Amino acid sequence: MITTTKPADVEILILGAGWTSTFLIPLLKKQNISFGATSTTGRDGTFKFKFEHDECDEAKKQYRDLPAAKTVLITFPLKGKGESSHLVKSYSQAHGGEESKFQFIQLGSTGIFTIPGQDTWVTRHSKYDTSNARAIAEDELISLGGCVLNLSGLWGGARQPKHWLDRVADTKEKLASKQSLHMVHGLDVARSIIAVHERFGKAAGQRWMLTDLIVYDWWALILGFAGELQEEDPTSNREHTQIKWVGEVMVEQNVKALPRSMEQLGRCYDTREFWTTFELMPIRARI
Template structure:
């Protein structure tokens, strides 16, 4: 963590994202500071915990934070008025500092919304109507409403993977039965490295982001049937296979992948699916994140799930 009075980036909530973001900051010489909860302090972080339900303003812990050009809020905010209060308390305790604010959100705000019933068809993008009953989405709108006087933006992230998060680990949980697998359609993901690159791109070009909500994916639409067929449930490898005396390089491909590949084959026959992955029309839902990558002239560098 940088010990300067003013840093380029202040990370409010050093969690999973910071394990990718901090190394990238170091590589690019972006000065930073990060916070963690006093109850679970992390090394080289500032103790800070924002209570979104607090009814009275308490600027004390905000004074411990350094001035920053960009403040990244990694934790969700749902309470009405909390987003505005966080920004106001930071500004009050850092007179003279001009900070921009990035809120990390979730693409889940579009789940269950009217998008699939409107004229856009199966595709949604950052301009698609989100679920207006979603408290997190409404708190993000509150933050965006502070622009342009206070530059703010929201990055709605799809599924996150990288490091210890491997999508392979979730097949057995997502599809424990054939019926559960039958109902699984599309999947959208983004690697922690690309999330970090996106954050620093916004930080460096905030004028392009002010007042805008963005949808971030790795530009791919994955099919759960395709993944389940290829991977199966990695936790079902038989003991006999695990104890094989033969070197894996010279052994036949392991077959202990659970029932998911068989279920996929059966479902393909039942649903008349001739090949995988299924088309977007067959999946019924797809996310278009081109606006972000085009605006900031970037491409995702990590694709093809592992």
């Protein structure tokens, strides 16, 4: 007879051990919070799991092979109608059948708040693109009592904003079009996930926005980063390209100093409500 061993229960199950988990897992270990994590290959001691909107026996078995968890963190995007309800139903049925027994957190993007005619100051209560496939799935999870954390630009570890300059500002025209930027460090994302896990009653059925509480001016960042990179590599010629372009567009657009005003920067995120509700403050602000 072949016997199988049921995985031990955990407090947090991370569906998708990607970039976020490199900050979350060390913090969970530090705080002695039990956890499990998945990957599509089952690498590095993770559980093998690949989300499929399918009712076949093999798909159902994937959920049974996962540990039961108080909180299930979904790090990959779910899209359109049905995927969120399928995941919640499948996991819940595999581990007791009561959907309300589990806390589901979906990581999303603040990009859904980028819509025409948006107010200068944007909060989690502002209008967003309800036709966006990810937003549709997020709304579905919220209707099931889950929580969505819409994250701004992610940085930390290998993700360093100064290395993005040649992608976002390789021409003067691109540089001139850059306005506001919102970021949050991986460590603060991890701290926020744990806070929601521990105080889920405040988070259930709601969408939250997460930034480090700073509205960055792309021009100011480009000027500073280009200067740093120029010092690191004097042959890069940035003094005669990106640094020079910042000065030119400031004159052309009558900007007397940086950073520009909130009105000049356009869309600005106000995420104070998350930090005050969960009694936290970001500790890795200022990129």
